[in-house]
Amino acid sequence: MTAKLTVVRPGALTTVQDAGRTGHAHLGVPRSGALDAPAMRLANRLAGNPEGAAVLETTLTGCALRPDTDLTLVVGGAPCAVTVDGRPAPWGAPVRVPAGATLDIGPATHGLRTYVAAAGGIAVPPVLGSRSTDLLSGLGPAPLAEGDLLPVGRAADTAPWALPVAAPWPAPPTELVLPARLGPRADWFTATALRTFLSATYTVSVHSNRIGLRTEGPALKRRSAGELPSEGMVLGAVQVPPDGRPVVFLHDHPTTGGYPVIAVVAEEALAAAAQAVPGTAVRFAPC
Structure with a gap:
């Protein structure tokens, strides 16, 4: 059975992004993809995913998600408070979220865009080879809305305790x-x-x-x-x-x-x- 994430709080603007929709500019299709690609790649590595797997990109205000099965997620990019059912959880490291619990990604304390990687990747259907939301052309999934269900792919066979627990996230620029x-x-x-x-x-x-x-x-x-x-x-x-x-x-x-x-x-x-x-x-x- 495919794991799913329910969107409890979508935030100001949360979209699905991956490495982008390359090779289609001659058709008038932009690249799209994660704006902070290094943050996306690092979050994916910490989740045990390929670097270009689809993640969620939040803008300033974060979001909240509820998995329907136990799931490992990583919150990185712009620093923010992270909680699971109201209890503090680490930012920049894998977090095991139990089925039915709510992972809340708070507003960015520095920077603008936070990335949420789920073990297995966000598995919305690809369009022209990418799962990215393109706000200009409208390709890909719409920005997240309350109640949306996001499918999650099959996670790699890596035990959560074997994943890295820290990463050198670059500081947002002053x-x-x-x-x-x-x-x-x-x-x-x-x-x-x-x-x-x-x-x-x-x-x-x-x-x-x-x-x-x-x-x-x-x-x-x-x-x-x-x-x-x-x-x-x-x-x-x-x-x-x-x-x-x-x-x-x-x-x-x-x-x-x-x-x-x-x-x-x-x-x-x-x-x-x-x-x-x-x-x-x-x-x-x-x-």
């Missing part, structure tokens, strides 16, 4: 430094704008989401008021909309866009961007 390579449309901006982009301090906007990290700060002035035809967009592209404030494209980004891309941020830096709360200082550093 200042976000994003290595950026200028181009392909840097020539659309004035020399002053380019200097500003690589020297000014921006802050993470409250309007950021899985599609893009929006910033607040000095506007970047274009050389001309012309418009580009839509062209392909990649993960980490820094697009500059008409208000002049850079937007860093994250995993649910559109695959095409018409605003000029001043630079591209290295993919390995985007996990820290996923954990940067609104108001976090942001600097773009030449790559």
Whole structure:
């Protein structure tokens, strides 16, 4: 019989995510997948899963789950309080949750996104090779709602006591430094704008989401008021909309866009961007 998790409290935004839906950009399908991929992989390893198994990604307020059979779960990513039927449980380590008990993942105390891995992985049906929720295209399962039932796959034959009990989780950033390579449309901006982009301090906007990290700060002035035809967009592209404030494209980004891309941020830096709360200082550093 397939184990199931009942969603007791869905939180502000909790989605199913895995390693992503790669190879479909030519069809207009974004990559999606866990925004903090290292946190997802580490939680899966602690649960005895393959690194790319589907997990739950919560946003700021956590969630609560109730298994219908004894189940090992791991809560990692952004630090938070964890309880089982009101009793404190470890964060960043495997937790054996009895059938019918409620695992409550509290609000993030630092950072933004917490990951919940279940031994066996979240086994919702894959779409185009991935179980990830894509908020832009609507592919994959809908964000969690109260009362949802989530199937869990068969766990590896690893005794809970044999799993690791600690992990070096990286701390959420107090200042976000994003290595950026200028181009392909840097020539659309004035020399002053380019200097500003690589020297000014921006802050993470409250309007950021899985599609893009929006910033607040000095506007970047274009050389001309012309418009580009839509062209392909990649993960980490820094697009500059008409208000002049850079937007860093994250995993649910559109695959095409018409605003000029001043630079591209290295993919390995985007996990820290996923954990940067609104108001976090942001600097773009030449790559």
